[in-house]
Amino acid sequence: MSQSAQKIAIVGAGLTGPLLALELVRRGFAVEIYERRADMRRLRISAGRSINLALSRRGIHALKQADLWEEIQKIIIPMKGRIMHSADSQLTFQPYGKNDSEVINSISRADLNIALMNAAESNGVKIHFRQRCTGINLKDGTLHLYDEVSNQNSASEARVVIGCDGSASAIRSEMLKLNRFNFSQQYLDYGYKELTIPAGPDGKHVLETNGLHIWPRGNYMLIALPNVDGTFGCILFLPFEGPDSFAQLTTHHAVYEFFRLRFPDALEVMPNLQENFFANPVGAMVTIKCSPWHFSGQSLLLGDASHAIVPFFGQGINCGFEDCTILLELLDRHGAGWEKVFATFEAARKDNTDAIADMAVENFVEMRDRVADPGFLLRKKLELALQARYPDLFVPKYAMVTFHRVPYSTALQRGQIQDRMLTELGADLERVDDLDWSKADRLLHSQLTPLELS
Numbered sequence: 001m002s003q004s005a006q007k008i009a010i011v012g013a014g015l016t017g018p019l020l021a022l023e024l025v026r027r028g029f030a031v032e033i034y035e036r037r038a039d040m041r042r043l044r045i046s047a048g049r050s051i052n053l054a055l056s057r058r059g060i061h062a063l064k065q066a067d068l069w070e071e072i073q074k075i076i077i078p079m080k081g082r083i084m085h086s087a088d089s090q091l092t093f094q095p096y097g098k099n100d101s102e103v104i105n106s107i108s109r110a111d112l113n114i115a116l117m118n119a120a121e122s123n124g125v126k127i128h129f130r131q132r133c134t135g136i137n138l139k140d141g142t143l144h145l146y147d148e149v150s151n152q153n154s155a156s157e158a159r160v161v162i163g164c165d166g167s168a169s170a171i172r173s174e175m176l177k178l179n180r181f182n183f184s185q186q187y188l189d190y191g192y193k194e195l196t197i198p199a200g201p202d203g204k205h206v207l208e209t210n211g212l213h214i215w216p217r218g219n220y221m222l223i224a225l226p227n228v229d230g231t232f233g234c235i236l237f238l239p240f241e242g243p244d245s246f247a248q249l250t251t252h253h254a255v256y257e258f259f260r261l262r263f264p265d266a267l268e269v270m271p272n273l274q275e276n277f278f279a280n281p282v283g284a285m286v287t288i289k290c291s292p293w294h295f296s297g298q299s300l301l302l303g304d305a306s307h308a309i310v311p312f313f314g315q316g317i318n319c320g321f322e323d324c325t326i327l328l329e330l331l332d333r334h335g336a337g338w339e340k341v342f343a344t345f346e347a348a349r350k351d352n353t354d355a356i357a358d359m360a361v362e363n364f365v366e367m368r369d370r371v372a373d374p375g376f377l378l379r380k381k382l383e384l385a386l387q388a389r390y391p392d393l394f395v396p397k398y399a400m401v402t403f404h405r406v407p408y409s410t411a412l413q414r415g416q417i418q419d420r421m422l423t424e425l426g427a428d429l430e431r432v433d434d435l436d437w438s439k440a441d442r443l444l445h446s447q448l449t450p451l452e453l454s
């Protein structure tokens, strides 16, 4: 069967769905997307434009491959580092990388989604909105759909179905019914709430623009990322229960007092705090691991549907876009022999997506607690000093994950080795200038091999 005769159905027009669809249509397939939401370009949906994501190397690479980066670059704000706000409103800056080219980029989730859908449609992808997938016959690829407008059920057939339907995937639910399908989900005891810092009267940002603001407070935190319209999208991460938790914040007064005591400088720039707080839901955060991701060369899970991760490394969509890169490379190499492509894809990705899932959970502690610790700041300086002297031997874990396309599993393994080295080299150290370089040299050369950076 020629590629153009093959229909591929993608479930989900979130972030990965339209990017993958666009690339498949360019390769000659007929691609249709089924999305349960209404078209956000015609109808402003829920959180609107203020909620943003951090886009980094892996995501950018996939957008470049799709010839979209030039356009997307116009709607990002580079963030050079973390700007920490202490409880008494003191600010400290911690760069993300070794220079100004090592930045992460804030982008509105809605604007990115719209740019991807526009590009997919203008290349010939058909997106069907308000079509909820209610199930799939995994044996023949028939999708069961429910039209949210007419309340009618229908069915659609495709040679291949790809589930890009996010962490609560309907396609995965069907796979769960298969024999020997492995599945685990782990919720955090923390929830999140999206809030906004409006633009100043001149339409400009009221806090420093080119940074990711963090108010770390031990076991919880507030973060803020800049938007191009002068606002900041904020996320409050708090335990669901206990002292200083969402369970305590049930009245306007309680929310005001909590911010006055814990985040006083944020409160000053959040005139609509209480209104915002009670308008938005509390979200849950989950890590999902499963396998196999595919069935019989007929269906595949991709993005959050196969590996939902918690947001603390800012890698969810970077990882999902990297899935697209790897799948397309395999398709180009093997042709549309789907069973082989899907099996090779999962074999190439699974260890890596498991690794970023674990690193994302670990990074929560770093962001909410350790970033404020002077010992941690010294460790960061030590990392940069080692990297400057041994650029292809010692690359900080954050840099391997964020600024390079080093496989996540390699970043995890090397990161663990490097962590032990930093503990050993940093013991009793008060200034980086006092580092024992001959010991560092011995440790690095005995435990690490040069890293191929891409």
Ligand SMILES: Cc1cc2nc3c(=O)[nH]c(=O)nc-3n(C[C@H](O)[C@H](O)[C@H](O)COP(=O)(O)OP(=O)(O)OC[C@H]3O[C@@H](n4cnc5c(N)ncnc54)[C@H](O)[C@@H]3O)c2cc1C
Binding pocket: 011, 012, 013, 014, 015, 016, 017, 034, 035, 036, 037, 052, 053, 054, 055, 131, 132, 133, 134, 164, 165, 166, 167, 168, 169, 170, 192, 235, 283, 302, 303, 304, 305, 311, 313, 314, 315, 316, 317, 318, 319, 320
């Ligand atoms: C608070 C928070 C902050 C985050 N910050 C970052 C960040 O800074 N950087 C980063 O890289 N990642 C971040 N992420 C993760 C990122 O949002 C996800 O990894 C990414 O959206 C996953 O893309 P996806 O296409 O797999 O799924 P989604 O973007 O979730 O898209 C799934 C789509 O499928 C549709 N759908 C679902 N079920 C059905 C159905 N039954 N029928 C039809 N359609 C359906 C949905 O409506 C949706 O449009 C964050 C996540 C959260 C929760």
